[in-house]
Amino acid sequence: xxxxxxxxxxxxxxxxxxxxxRLRLRNVAGKHDLTTVIACAxxxxxxxxxxxxxxxxxxxxxxxxxxxxxxDAGFAKTRIVLQQWNRNFRPSKMRLDGRIPDVFMVSxxxxxxxxxxxxxxxACRIDPTNRPLIIVGGPKAIYEPWDVxxxxxxxxxxxxxxxxxxxxxxxxxxxxxxxxxxxSESMRTTFRRAGNSGLLDGIPGLVYAHDRxxxxxxxxxxTGIQRIxxxxxxxxxxxxxxxxxxxxxxxxxxxxxxxxADQVRKHNxxxxxxxxLGCKFTCPxxxxxxxxxxxxxxxxxxxxxxxxxxxxxxxxxxxxxxxDDNFFNDKQRTLDIAEALARKxxxxxxxxxxxxWCTEATIHDTLxxxxxxxxxxxxxxxxxxxxxxxxxxxxxxKGQDADKTIEAFSLLRENGIFPIPMMMHHDSQPLYTxxxxxxxLNQVGLLRKAGAVYMQVLMLTPAAGSKLYVETYTSGxxxxxxxxxxxxxxxxxxxxxxxSRDPNPWRKQFNLLAAxxxxxxxxxxxxxxxxxxxxxxxxxxxxxPASPTEHAAPHRSKLRQRxxxxxxxxxxxxxxxxxxxxxxxxxxxxxxAWALHLMRGNIKRHTQxxxxxxxxxxxxxxxxxxxxxxxxxxxxxSPEPKDRDLVASSRN
Ligand code: B12
Ligand code: SF4
Numbered sequence: 001x002x003x004x005x006x007x008x009x010x011x012x013x014x015x016x017x018x019x020x021x022r023l024r025l026r027n028v029a030g031k032h033d034l035t036t037v038i039a040c041a042x043x044x045x046x047x048x049x050x051x052x053x054x055x056x057x058x059x060x061x062x063x064x065x066x067x068x069x070x071x072d073a074g075f076a077k078t079r080i081v082l083q084q085w086n087r088n089f090r091p092s093k094m095r096l097d098g099r100i101p102d103v104f105m106v107s108x109x110x111x112x113x114x115x116x117x118x119x120x121x122x123a124c125r126i127d128p129t130n131r132p133l134i135i136v137g138g139p140k141a142i143y144e145p146w147d148v149x150x151x152x153x154x155x156x157x158x159x160x161x162x163x164x165x166x167x168x169x170x171x172x173x174x175x176x177x178x179x180x181x182x183x184s185e186s187m188r189t190t191f192r193r194a195g196n197s198g199l200l201d202g203i204p205g206l207v208y209a210h211d212r213x214x215x216x217x218x219x220x221x222x223t224g225i226q227r228i229x230x231x232x233x234x235x236x237x238x239x240x241x242x243x244x245x246x247x248x249x250x251x252x253x254x255x256x257x258x259x260x261a262d263q264v265r266k267h268n269x270x271x272x273x274x275x276x277l278g279c280k281f282t283c284p285x286x287x288x289x290x291x292x293x294x295x296x297x298x299x300x301x302x303x304x305x306x307x308x309x310x311x312x313x314x315x316x317x318x319x320x321x322x323x324d325d326n327f328f329n330d331k332q333r334t335l336d337i338a339e340a341l342a343r344k345x346x347x348x349x350x351x352x353x354x355x356x357w358c359t360e361a362t363i364h365d366t367l368x369x370x371x372x373x374x375x376x377x378x379x380x381x382x383x384x385x386x387x388x389x390x391x392x393x394x395x396x397x398k399g400q401d402a403d404k405t406i407e408a409f410s411l412l413r414e415n416g417i418f419p420i421p422m423m424m425h426h427d428s429q430p431l432y433t434x435x436x437x438x439x440x441l442n443q444v445g446l447l448r449k450a451g452a453v454y455m456q457v458l459m460l461t462p463a464a465g466s467k468l469y470v471e472t473y474t475s476g477x478x479x480x481x482x483x484x485x486x487x488x489x490x491x492x493x494x495x496x497x498x499x500s501r502d503p504n505p506w507r508k509q510f511n512l513l514a515a516x517x518x519x520x521x522x523x524x525x526x527x528x529x530x531x532x533x534x535x536x537x538x539x540x541x542x543x544x545p546a547s548p549t550e551h552a553a554p555h556r557s558k559l560r561q562r563x564x565x566x567x568x569x570x571x572x573x574x575x576x577x578x579x580x581x582x583x584x585x586x587x588x589x590x591x592x593a594w595a596l597h598l599m600r601g602n603i604k605r606h607t608q609x610x611x612x613x614x615x616x617x618x619x620x621x622x623x624x625x626x627x628x629x630x631x632x633x634x635x636x637x638s639p640e641p642k643d644r645d646l647v648a649s650s651r652n
Pocket of ligand 1: 047051105109110274287458495
């Protein structure tokens, strides 16, 4: 089940609305001296191919975006803690600026839900009078906001509010709270008061506990689907967020200072950056188009050029991942971005000549961009993750087939861009086929031959917020437990077989391992040393802006650099093979045991999609936008009367 769409014409914030709220908050921030800690939940059990390096060396854009928004709005006392780097961090022990923070936020993906809950539970150990306002956001909260509130009176814990949207929703909430905050009252008390008086109802994008008995919410109020910002140039500057990162360590508390700017790159080799959001396709297993309210949103080329430059100059980050869903989604808008970046390169701007980035797109749109790939390469695009899924289109048709995939790969490579296939294994795909291309290994082989240096293959897995999601559960496809082991969120990651009709699903699990092993292995490593796939045009090109003296007399260090670039281009493929084998050792360690459990059988299947056990309603007492089938509705049909006079609540 997808997120519902707002009324046509009301999906977007008014132009300038996000920029305006940032300004308004800046004017009041000084009076409030808020301290905020934002934690990024991370479950280490998810560490394996294909994301094994990026997961630790790339501070996620979500927490950084929220941190940037806080600083931009005038709340400079903000710290971002990544569980990736600070596994012992305990919110109950945190102090910022010598005190318990006013606001504690958690950002989480679905697969990190166990850690997200543990962080909230630990924050709830703080005595209620000093407890910060607890806000949860990110992809977990967007699709399953109800899951951050305990329904168990024997183990009461819970966030105060889940934000099912982006920066604007948070800023809107803060503005409302600060407008009624009495003196130095705790933010949590202000929040409770605002909730009881109906002030939160005008902020689409919240789910909050309306009333708590024995620490457990009686009902959850859902204020509806957020309005999204269309012009991404209105977003706060991403440079701000990098200044807030907690240094990696084994402490349970926080360090006195965040990572200094000149150390950011040491821990954060890859930077992620929002360039565009949304996708025009409607793959039934994907929640992205509905989340974006079927809109496609972009930053301008000038703004992107400026962000690359500042991130390069301030933190020396040179390699970026675009947080795009489909970067080539709209040809004209892609060209606007590429032209702006290429102009900077032509003008000899050092950051733009040095920066390399990669992103995602579809085969279909890549082919439509074929005449412009040289421009896109000049703009710095270095590698493109392509949604190949199943090359034959047996799983989903989005304009791809084997010939088109090969054509897109060769066009990209000719233009100096590495194509990286994202494949999806599914029940009807065999491991190997004779004389046909539908087998998983056949396709892996074909893609390697076509020039793939890296690849990913995941098993089709239920994705919250997708069209197929509920049906995957009600039809009994999704597993509840295997061999008496409950299917927990951290294994619903595409790397584990957790939904299948195959009578021998362990074969599917081994198929994934076989595909990786077929791609990354010692033999291919040796071949890669002799005939590397990384020797593509521009792979060893000099990216330094040329200066007249260098043209006249290339000196020794230039020569050394040239040799080093040539060697890297030659050894790159073998290095990736080595990396792949190392990553595969993690994948085997983590998924082999699951294959054995699948082999033992005793598979119990879901009959219903996960849903809130706490009753949910919208602000008028009707069905909640984020409730899934099976969610109880409150006993009373209309919401309780609100205390419009804002009488302070005695409850904590
Ligand atoms: C880049 C990316 C990656 C990168 C990097 C992730 C990282 N650590 O930075 C890599 C390649 C490593 C990756 C891996 C995976 N990814 Co990924 N990835 C993305 C992608 C394309 C961009 C993420 C991003 O940077 N977005 C930009 C930021 C600004 O947006 P955001 O994180 O959503 O944050 C905004 C809001 O959510 C909110 N918000 C976020 N946190 C908080 C906190 C608070 C308190 C508040 C108020 C608000 C808030 O405000 C933010 C600003 O607007 C997204 C899709 C997308 N376009 O978002 C998928 C996405 C995050 N990935 C997803 C998945 C499933 C995965 C994988 C499990 C692989 C898979 N099976 O596809 C792995 C997990 C690896 C791991 N061990 O963690 C899903 C998550 C779904 C879910 N419900 O949890 C997404 C949403 C794609 C999808 N299918 O919809 N991914
Ligand atoms: S092309 Fe990719 S982003 Fe677009 S709907 Fe399909 S899976 Fe989602």
